[in-house]
Amino acid sequence: MLSIRRFTVYIGLAACLLFTFGYFQSGILRTAKANYPSHIPTVVQPAGQRPTQSVSPKPSRFRWDTVxxxxxxxxxxxxxxxxxxxxxxxxxxxxxxxxEREIERKTRQSTVKATFERCWHAYKKHAWGHDELGPLSGGVRDGFGGWSASLVDNLDNLWIMGFKSEFEEAVTAAVQLDLSTSTTETINVFETTIRHLGGFLAAYDMSGDERLLDKAREFGEMLIRAFDTPNHLPITRWKPQEALAGPQEADETVLVAEIGSLEMEFTRLAQITGEAKYYDAVARIIRLFEAQQQKTYLPGMWPVTVNAKNADFTQDTFFTLSAMSDSLYEYFPKMHALLGGVEPVYKKLYDGSMATAIKYNLWRPMTPDNADILISGNVRASAQDPATLDPQGQHLVCFAGGMFALGGKLFDSPAHVEIGKKLTDGCIWAYKALPLGIMPEVFNMVPCDSRLDCTWDENKWRSEVKNQHADSGDIDVDQLIKTHRLPKGFSQIPDTRYILRPEAIESVFILYRITGEEYLQEAAWDMFTAISNATETHLANAALSDITFSAEQLAQGTTGGTTQMDSMESFWMAETLKYFYLMFSEPSVIDLDEWVFNTEAHPFRRPKVST
Structure with missing residues (x-):
């Protein structure tokens, strides 16, 4: 039963919220159309339906810090x-x-920079103030609230690449973003945190422009309202209008990456502002991960989905470093660096989870050249069934090479650096194996019985191809290989897209900065050249629907149509091109002993050790 005193407080709160909700609703509900899933953009608005002149967003009148x-x-x-x-x-x-090496490196760097500049100018001309540009149509996408995701995501890139006048213009527009309106009814808290909050914080760390910190605070005040639940765990797919209308609870089914990958941005905001509430919001989540680390069906790791309403992170049976889990694990060594190594929980979480992943998730694929490489796959485990590997590879999980290499250095584990090298080499191998020189989104190969000794067996590969396509009936294996355009070693490619992802070059860059091995620069240049050749459009660069065709087939028009899609997510410029640019920069540019990247490639300044 409510006490009289508390009831009075609730009456006042309700009156305040009704007034606020009526104002905010006029903006956010008027423009909200649909929910959007993580990393899936909304439909492109054709260029002909847009105003011909770009208009900067109006300053926010509504402020979340008043709620x-x-x-x-x-x-x-x-x-x-x-x-x-x-x-x-x-x-x-x-x-x-x-x-000679310097000239070659700088020439390559200039080429990457020119690609970024071309994409930026296309965004500015056709999609300024919107989330993303349609690189074929010139239309716009607004799947991230309409809060200029590409603009905010690239503030630090403009600074790093020396586009200072463009940076000033972008900052002037970005700090006017209006959080009283949104193009989506549901806000993906994770995506908004890594792109917008992370983007403003990194740009502030680099430039010291106080306007950027003010805007980071504004986003932080909004995002922390998603944590305003009875158990203080966030609603990861959050509806602001419902938050204003009444009490909210965390959801029963939440992706583990989306609840477990908020700590870098919230911690950095707390470090800069001195406001502990941001650190507290994520620290209590990490305590739950620590408490339940050994209680899951694959002790050491956590399943892909967790119950935030009941604060139970143990019940699902699917475990992976890949999609839907990725940045949870990525942030353990990075948070250790961001906090200057003074919080021991992150080493504990890293050590425990990576020991399990090494044992169960990492596998060596059988390849025609007997390459000594590793890939990270998926595992099913339950109380009744032992851990079972699904030998699937994903472009997204290519981040793991950089994670292991970074963790190996920070935690003084040379064996982890070597694992990181083999995982990164696995992604380089997959790029080279496909006819366009670009790896697919998802693929399957034949796992070796041993990571130490693995010899190519053509019959075993052909048998696995047949098994993977069992629903094809009596079709001959040679015909299956030809129909599905399977390079030797690949048994199935269920997702043939390349969506301009950064994870492979991310690990190549991190491993290069850690080891200094020159073959990584050559691999990076081959990757950049292949991607540029296949994705360039008359405006910018486009995602690809099928990378299993050869360049000759594409040129001859035998593919049944273009493989380019009208999609260029903000991470193409913000992450992929950033890592390519840094790959050919002087090592002092974003020194890894001074900076640490969030999962959207936004560099945060590491604390300095007093001498």
Whole structure:
């Protein structure tokens, strides 16, 4: 039963919320059309239906910091106060390069920069103020609230690449974003955190422009309202209008990456502003991961879906480092660096989860050249059934090579650096194996019985191709291989797309900065050349629906139509081109001992150790 005092407070709160809701509803409900899933853009609005002149968003009149908290936190977790420790050196000690090597590197860097500049100008001309550009139609996409995702995502890129006048123009527009309206009824808290909050924080860390910090605070105030639930766990697919109308609860089914990959951005905001509430919001989630790490069906790791309403992270039976889990694990070593090594929980979470992943998820594929490489797959495990590997590879899980290499350096584990190298080499191999020189979104291969000794067996591969296409009836294996355009080693390619993803070049870049091995620069250039050749449009660069065709087939028009799709997600410029650019930059540009990247490639400044 409510006390008289609390009931009075609730009456006042309700009146305030009704007034606020009526105002905010006029904006957000008027423009909201549909929910959107993670990394899936909404339909392109054709160019002919847009105003011909770009208009900067109006400044926000509605402010989330005026909205009362229904479930205030009583025991706020403070930021660690211990001075940062001197962590092991991450970046390789590069020797002076030859003049010829320097010329080649700078030429490649200029080529990447020109690609970025071309895409940026196309976005500015055709989609300014919108989330994304349709690279074929010149239309726009607004699947991330209509809050200029491509613009905010690339603020730090403009600074890094030296486009200072464009940076100033972009900042002026970005700080006017209006959070009282949204193009989507549902806000993906994870995507908004990594793209918008992360983008503003990184640009502030680089430039020191206080306007960017003010806007980061504004996004932070909005996003932390998704944590205003009885157990303080966030609603990851959050409807602001419902939050304003009444109490909310966390959902019973939540992707583990979306609830477990908010800590870098919220922690950095807390570090800069001194407001512990942001750190507290994510610290309590991490405590749950720690408490339940050994209680899942695959102890050490957590399943793909968790119950946030009941704070139970143990019941699902699907475990992976791939899609829907990825950045949960990626953030463990990165948070260790961001906090200067003073919070031991992140090493514990990393050590425990990676020991399990190494044992169950990593596998060596059988290849025609007997390559000594690794791929990370999926595992099913339950109380009744032992852990079973699904030997699937994904482009998205190519981040794992960089994660292992970084974790290996930060936690002084050379074996993990070597695992990171083999995982990264696996992605490089997959790029080279396809006719366009680009790896697919999802594929299957034949796992070796041993990671130490694996010899190519053509009959075994052909048999697995037949097994993977059992629904094809009595079709001859040779015909299956031809019909599905399967390079040797691949038994199935269920998703033939390339959506301009950054994960492979991300790991190539991190591993290069850690080891200094020059073959990685050559691999990166081959990847960039292949991607550019296949994805360039008259405006920018486009995702591909099928990378199993050869360049000759595409040129001859025998594919049944173009494989280019009218999609260019903001991470193409913000991540993929950033990593390619940094691959050919001087090692002092975003030194890994001074910066740490969030999962959207936004660099945050690491704490300095006093001498």
């Amino acid at each position: 009362p908290i229904r479930f205030p936190v009583q025991d706020v977790t403070p930021l660690p106060t211990s001075p940062p420790r001197r962590l092991p050196q991450v970046q390789h000690q590069f020797s002076p390069e030859s003049k």
